[in-house]
Amino acid sequence: MKPKVIVYSRVPDEVLTRIKKECDVTYYEKLTNDNYSDFMKELTEAEGVLGSGLKVDKQLLEKAKRLKVVSNITVGYDNLAIDELTARGVLATNTPTVLDDTVADTMMALILTTRRRVVELDQLVKNGEWKDSIAEEHFGLDVHHKKLGIIGMGRVGQTLAKRAYAGFDMEILYHNRSRNEWAEDTLQAKYCSLEELLEQSDVVCLLTPLTKETEGLMGNQQFELMKSSAVFINGSRGATVDEQALIHALEEGKIYAAGLDVYKEEPVPVDHPLLSMRNVVSLPHIGSATHETRHNMAQLAADNLLAALNGASPPTPINEKDLS
Numbered sequence: 001m002k003p004k005v006i007v008y009s010r011v012p013d014e015v016l017t018r019i020k021k022e023c024d025v026t027y028y029e030k031l032t033n034d035n036y037s038d039f040m041k042e043l044t045e046a047e048g049v050l051g052s053g054l055k056v057d058k059q060l061l062e063k064a065k066r067l068k069v070v071s072n073i074t075v076g077y078d079n080l081a082i083d084e085l086t087a088r089g090v091l092a093t094n095t096p097t098v099l100d101d102t103v104a105d106t107m108m109a110l111i112l113t114t115r116r117r118v119v120e121l122d123q124l125v126k127n128g129e130w131k132d133s134i135a136e137e138h139f140g141l142d143v144h145h146k147k148l149g150i151i152g153m154g155r156v157g158q159t160l161a162k163r164a165y166a167g168f169d170m171e172i173l174y175h176n177r178s179r180n181e182w183a184e185d186t187l188q189a190k191y192c193s194l195e196e197l198l199e200q201s202d203v204v205c206l207l208t209p210l211t212k213e214t215e216g217l218m219g220n221q222q223f224e225l226m227k228s229s230a231v232f233i234n235g236s237r238g239a240t241v242d243e244q245a246l247i248h249a250l251e252e253g254k255i256y257a258a259g260l261d262v263y264k265e266e267p268v269p270v271d272h273p274l275l276s277m278r279n280v281v282s283l284p285h286i287g288s289a290t291h292e293t294r295h296n297m298a299q300l301a302a303d304n305l306l307a308a309l310n311g312a313s314p315p316t317p318i319n320e321k322d323l324s
């Protein structure tokens, strides 16, 4: 008998067909209030689930007695209670590496749009306010030859650093849990304390996972240390930033602008104060959202799911070592 699997996010047809060859699949393009109770019923029999964003906690796992694998179609796995999964012998997997270039491109886009005021000036043209050559009040700030401070110099962080160093002649500062020798040797990246990085950088880009340690990592004290000409970019998770502190820093001119891909609440409510600020560029959590990369992420998630159900080692496990 084929193992029962729930795919709870939209995946390409080709990926779904592959999974269906080996598994008995229930497919929800997304979980909604209308289908959630059906999903919970299916979960009691499921050996695998695949998708993005589902909160997998103790309560959910108590209903999922037959579960063997949770395959996340994301690299960040703050939605998973890893200790609870491990305690029950359930394998968790994610999709690192295949999205690094795309996410780094998105970060570069946020750096360029915030410093060069691209969105604001686009609006000015479209609103018919371009009457004469643009005056100093609309000038932006350079990106090239400035200092980029990366908090969380992991896979995405170093991919961004590579672009900034090679393409924009930027000086790279970084703060991380450990030294990144590759970045130090290849990009002359300089390891700093968080405080040094905040004080010196023209661009601060946050790329850590969301954990107990990184929750609220950027607060009043941290924004206070930044240069008034610096921009803040968040590509990690919304909860790594105290949004009230960010609003305060932007309102008081303590920083120049912010580029955000992630928010504490997603989708971010339309009346959120950050969205009405002229110096905030806001994206709808699209760091990895290109056709090519989302396709590759779904393929990798399927590889992980199928390997785990076949008793093989998945390509990108999270807690495999702790299970054995």
Ligand SMILES: NC(=O)c1ccc[n+]([C@@H]2O[C@H](COP(=O)([O-])OP(=O)(O)OC[C@H]3O[C@@H](n4cnc5c(N)ncnc54)[C@H](O)[C@@H]3O)[C@@H](O)[C@H]2O)c1
Residues within 6 Å of the ligand: 075, 076, 077, 096, 097, 099, 103, 151, 152, 153, 154, 155, 156, 157, 175, 176, 177, 178, 207, 208, 209, 210, 211, 213, 214, 235, 236, 237, 261, 262, 285, 286, 287, 288
């Ligand atoms: N916006 C998006 O669409 C998008 C896309 C991909 C990743 N992300 C986020 O970016 C995160 C990083 O992804 P990655 O693949 O580069 O992960 P990674 O594990 O390769 O890198 C994360 C880095 O953060 C560092 N870190 C962890 N805790 C820290 C702390 N307290 N202080 C300083 N550094 C710390 C780690 O040492 C590591 O080097 C993901 O967990 C996810 O939350 C978002």
Ligand SMILES: O=C(O)[C@H](O)CO
Residues within 6 Å of the ligand: 052, 073, 074, 075, 076, 077, 099, 287, 288
């Ligand atoms: O962690 C990730 O992969 C991105 O945030 C997409 O959700």
